Amino acid sequence: MAKTINEDVRVVVGIDFGTTFSTYAYAHKENKNDIFVNDDWPFYGRYKTPTALLYDEQLKLLEWGFPALAGRQRKKKNLHWIELFKLCLIKSIKRPTLPPGLSFKTAISDYLRKLGDSIKETLESRWPGLKFFRQVLLVLTVPAEYDNNTIAIMRECALNAGLIKTKESPYLIFTTEPEAASIHCMRSLKEYELKIGDSFMVVDCGGGTVDLSTKILLKGEKLKEAIEQNGEECGGSFVDKEFLKFLGKKVGRLAVEMVSKKHYGDLQYMIQEFCQFVKIPFTGKSEGFKSYELDLEQICPVIKQYVINEYKEKMEEDSWVVTIEFNDVRSMFDPVIEKILKLIQNQFGEDCSAMILVGGFSESKYLQSRIKNEFGARMNNKIYVPPQPMVAIVKGAVKFGLNQEVIADRILKWTYGSTDIRTDLGNNVFSRMIKKGTRVSVDEKVSRVYTPVSKDQMKMGFDLYTTNRDNADFCNDPHVNLLGKFSINVPDNDRAILYSLCFGTEIQATATDIESGEKYETTFELDI
Template structure:
């Protein structure tokens, strides 16, 4: 079968609160287009990561049209189940946001990717009819989550085959770093200089520190890190603030029964309070939120003293400067601690710190970071249109993948092998004459070159053994003794046939190749020359 002629690279930035895509033709790689045609949300680089279903769980709308319309004071307000923040279910955070009963997060992801894929294909078809494209998805989760994303992308129709090489994952901070490369000269960075990228999104904040090498290549000099402390967590602090005014039980009931009105109220907070906030008192004017106007259903759930207080206030909530600062500070403080941790990991001077992502446009966040790090980092710029840094960087990576020279392993990798049992080993783990142990193949924090290979020689433990098993395991620890320890997880199985030859030793050459975004393993029967290949999706 003939391979398709791939002439267009497209990238989808599937974000926690907003999503978008960009694309470029290989014939003109310097011209990268970020989509701004989003149904009723034209002129913006991204559309909300929101879905709206009917009561039978049939998708009614997505993106901006799925955001709830202004509530009516009169008439029945029927909840249409707008759903948001479902991407956070890919991560390992505690207290994940709730989803409506009956909706699985994988279904939500698939439905959303299906709609954004339709938009992408329509856009590309209008520019270059009948042209096949190559897809990039930047993601910053573990191997299991990336495998889930690949399955969802396949079900959504983004790719025809789940394991196609035409769907490639890169990491979000890596894509952002590639995008920022073009601005390095503006800030007097040259070969050998290091820079940090702080990607502040809606749900997550991810950091990476890179060094510019000769030939416009990037080296990762520290293990990248991140946490759940993006802009949407400021919204959650607002909900907590409101709960202290009207009672948390009232908020919970609105969330459960009239989620659309809660969503509308959050959007009003973002428009009137969150976006304009600078952290400077003289810039701030007290904000009044009329709950009867923006969330009329709330009144029926407020009880007791809270109801009396709100009636006295005529259902108006005043938001003062200190209130808003208290909403931002837990989130901003967490981001500042992440930056300190990233700086402390490197012995090299960080010349520039780029702030990218939608939340980086917050002037308060910018001022707090600059105030904290101006004495440590010479320059802390926000590139133009920081909200598209990731998606444009992902396109650039798809056009020129050799820009990455090496990466730092985020996990420790190993396989499951049998070796001779010794008296120092636990007796309860003895199996015949052997013991099953974790054999480390790559250590967390190690720097590995693109296409760097790890070589090992293994052999069957018995002359009558006909099958070998070299499964791949991952752990966040530096090492492990056994594969069933806590925090040691099976990434995937790798089984193959080993013919019986009568020889006492039948050596198997195990080759593990750290590729661009996947691990390729090959087992070679040294005696026969037979090869067995296995590709593992992974997040290094």
């Protein structure tokens, strides 16, 4: 897609589909500075709604967002509360359990469909007659660690959700969450006393992942990548998992597992109580901390039937109240925060001038203090939390959609290549076209010329593979993945074909008959 939005587009919508909370923002291209974050969510007036779904026994979607959580303890049986399903896209962690018959793609598509309905209704009320599929550009943010296949799944889900009409639609583009946050924070850099040539690190602390991006400020309000983006699964929801481990020590691990399996809504209700009264207010300072008494008979009575043996005796002695002390809470945060600190340490460059914390989890006072204590001296205390850090990503997504030229270049996360000889039989030799770690300007091309290998060859096949290594021997090596393939006609077997890759917000692959000028083009998701 071109670097600037096409003439048909009137409105840009940024979509922050998060692990625990989601939202969207929008702006008209004639008023680029007026970016509106939706705050018209049921029950709450804040800027996000939970990434949650409620299904009935037949897996019919009943509610989404806040309403899906409002009735957690309904007496009706066989309801399915679904949360954290975005984590199913990450292969390196244990996937959340979903009801039998419900795939994570269906859950994501269902959620995006409802979010899309809200977007369409909002835009129609603001600009009646706006043609959604022709005059609206959607910018969907993704974690930095998503690979090409995962981004392709998100595009598939967006299609199933009715956000786009075709899978290859140019009206949906992607950017990473930390890159979007970097763009949003760019105009605050003068306030942070950064000048042209300085680099800054954005630490996006979300519910599921923590993503890092280090950018260099250029002239003309542009950014270039300093080092490759990085991320890991250590967001705020993992503190919730530590809370469940703590609870398991009080009532028995089996009891927690049974409630999670048979009474998921009750378990999540208890987690939300923990978040509201313990996790969110926690500052890491013992002064002023008050012990919290978790009354299981009131908050999660179904758990009692699964508590046995010495755990039951102790809980009956304590009247089914679990007391959470200061050191207990700190022990829930610390394993997660240690991972974040290590992630930041590994991202550091020698000349990083400032650090900006964004995302919902960045609002944690304890997390802020740990990061500042660890890196404050090294950063000359230039560690900042902008106003409303939870909306930095979605606003940055809108800004990126309005001006994609703001990103001057990126560093490739993957090595790209193709098969070495292009015949109908072919072979599996991997031929590298560009190496991971290479800095590429937006819309930069890499090309190679191929000719038919036999006199009777009527077609030439082209493909594109990726690997996380510098090179590969064969295209069927375990670490090599196929992005896609296509073929073109070659009426004369002595014709040369120019095969080019163009790295924009997506990879555009082009095969051009050099003599006739005939072209075949296709696009692949760029893992940015």
